[in-house]
Amino acid sequence: RKLGYAIVGLGSYATNQIMPRIKDCEFAELKALVSGTPAKLEKFGAEYGIPKTHWYNYKNYDRIRDNPDIDLVYVVLPNSMHAEYAIRASQAGKHVLCEKPMATSVAECEAMIAAAKKANRKLMIGYRCHFxxxxxxxxxxxxxxxxxxxxxxxxxxxxxxxxxxxxxxxxxxxxxxxxxxxxxxxxxxxxxxxxxxxxxxxxxxxxxxxxxxxxxxxxxxxxxxxxxxxxxxxxxxxxxxxxxxxxxxxxxxxxxxxxxxxxxxxxxxxxxxxxxxxxxxPPAKNQFVAQLDHLAEVVQTGIPLRASGEEGLRxxxxxxxxxxxxxxxxxxxxx
Ligand code: NAD
The missing domain is CATH 3.30.360.10 (Dihydrodipicolinate Reductase; domain 2)
Incomplete structure (x- = not known):
């Protein structure tokens, strides 16, 4: 089966660039939405056919742990929120794709890497140019x-x-x-x-x-x-x-x-x-699709991870x- 993404933060980049392209992925699909704005959950839930059971806000976010349809979490929030939401996703047992810059300090990046390691989950950074x-x-x-x-x-x-x-x-x-x-x-x-x-x-x-x-x-x-x-x-x-x-x-x-x-x-x-x-x-997959697919492929097949947390830390x-x-x-x- 395709692995399921939860998108965290329904702002400009997530809704205009990322979400419309997930349908072209070979290994991944859009399964859940996380937003503090109920109207956005209604709007994008309807647009992408995501049921209410797969809508989350920032308070009940940790409950993604109990949703087996969510394998991958894509953090697309303002920079200072990356560390917290990536770490909470790792702690919920999910693999993480986090937007650039990875966080706002070296200390935060190190904490994100440690959390993913502890949970034995992948941590990738949204360096789309690598794809x-x-x-x-x-x-x-x-x-x-x-x-x-x-x-x-x-x-x-x-x-x-x-x-x-x-x-x-x-x-x-x-x-x-x-x-x-x-x-x-x-x-x-x-x-x-x-x-x-x-x-x-x-x-x-x-x-x-x-x-x-x-x-x-x-x-x-x-x-x-x-x-x-x-x-x-x-x-x-x-x-x-x-x-x-x-x-x-x-x-x-x-x-x-x-x-x-x-x-x-x-x-x-x-x-x-x-x-x-x-x-x-023209490439088989554009940079967005290739990036989204990469994390899912890494998880499913064990190929080496590109654009890792360590790369973000560097x-x-x-x-x-x-x-x-x-x-x-x-x-x-x-x-
Ligand atoms: P945006 O302002 O359009 O979206 C941010 C989202 O976070 C909004 O939906 C906002 O409601 C939400 N949010 C939740 N809590 C918030 C709070 N306390 N304050 C402000 N917003 C809050 O920004 P964006 O352009 O989508 O950027 C989001 C992330 O994506 C950033 O880290 C940015 O660097 C990254 N980004 C990457 C690329 C790329 O090409 N890789 C392009 C654009 C943005």
Missing amino acids: EQHNLHAVELVKTGFIGRPTLITSEHGFYAQPNQWRLDRPFSGGGSMMDIGIYSLNAARYLAGEEPVAVSAMEYTDKSDPRFKTVEDRIDWQMRFPSGVIANCVSSYSSNHNAFRVTGTKGWVGMEPATNYTGHQMWTRQGGSTEQVTLP DMRLIEAIYRSAREGRTIKLA
């Missing part, structure tokens, strides 16, 4: 030497954040652009480099007179040095639109723009003095180092 074919192709080109020896990565992500939302309220977001869109620059730099950075140096600019930025940062740019000598220049912004990366080596480069959007990825390569646009055939450690570097105005060496 997106252009991103996977870019990684493959770097790995197989298409660009020669990699030397430089640029990775830019940003959008203009509209006022009055939890993303701009630190107790809910844990931080500004870095915690939301900047993590794409960071994660892409790491998967393109194929190794872990050894040093990070960051600079922040936030206009404190802008009412959007009372508690969180706007722009934070940083460099990372990797053991092989690759240097990454990364951008995170809530005041400008960016969605691109390029990895350059001794023989050429691979670039994408948009690089990590939901759709419409465009890719170019350069080698031997000529630049070409790369067109890939990014969170780096985010803390990036903030620290910007705050202290110095390069942070990483263990």
Whole structure:
């Protein structure tokens, strides 16, 4: 049988991107809804044919334990709620897919990993780009030497954040652009480099007179040095639109723009003095379906888990180092 997902938090990403795509999964289906808003349970329950017995709110959430139709829990709440709802799902004996950023601190990430381990359940983070074919192709080109020896990565992500939302309220977001869109620059730099950075140096600019930025940062740019000598220049912004990366080596480069959007990825390569646009055939599963299916397949067949809690923790450690570097105005060496 297909494994059943419970979706926790019926906000924009869950209802516009995730829920409509579960029907295309090979290994999973939508079985339960968790929301604090009864009207949303009524609306989406009707739309997706989810019976009332499979509706939960944040108070009776732990009762998912008693529902054998729920195998997998997808946490799509504001960042500061990820840890609590992922841990409660693990304690209820369910496997967890949790949105990025994994949580708002290293300590929370570690607690989530410990809870999943204790319950002997899987914990995966919503790094959909790890399942997106252009991103996977870019990684493959770097790995197989298409660009020669990699030397430089640029990775830019940003959008203009509209006022009055939890993303701009630190107790809910844990931080500004870095915690939301900047993590794409960071994660892409790491998967393109194929190794872990050894040093990070960051600079922040936030206009404190802008009412959007009372508690969180706007722009934070940083460099990372990797053991092989690759240097990454990364951008995170809530005041400008960016969605691109390029990895350059001794023989050429691979670039994408948009690089990590939901759709419409465009890719170019350069080698031997000529630049070409790369067109890939449509994938069997888009990134959303592939990501949703992956956790179910891991549980059913025992294939190795990609985008694990440990991967989320690595990014969170780096985010803390990036903030620290910007705050202290110095390069942070990483263990
Ligand atoms: P959203 O504001 O649209 O949805 C958040 C949901 O949480 C809402 O339904 C809201 O009602 C609910 N909620 C419950 N308790 C809340 C509280 N105390 N305060 C505020 N909201 C509360 O946000 P979103 O854009 O859907 O983001 C949700 C998560 O998904 C975030 O962690 C975000 O980083 C992540 N996300 C990931 C992607 C991606 O491409 N992987 C894209 C968008 C969002």
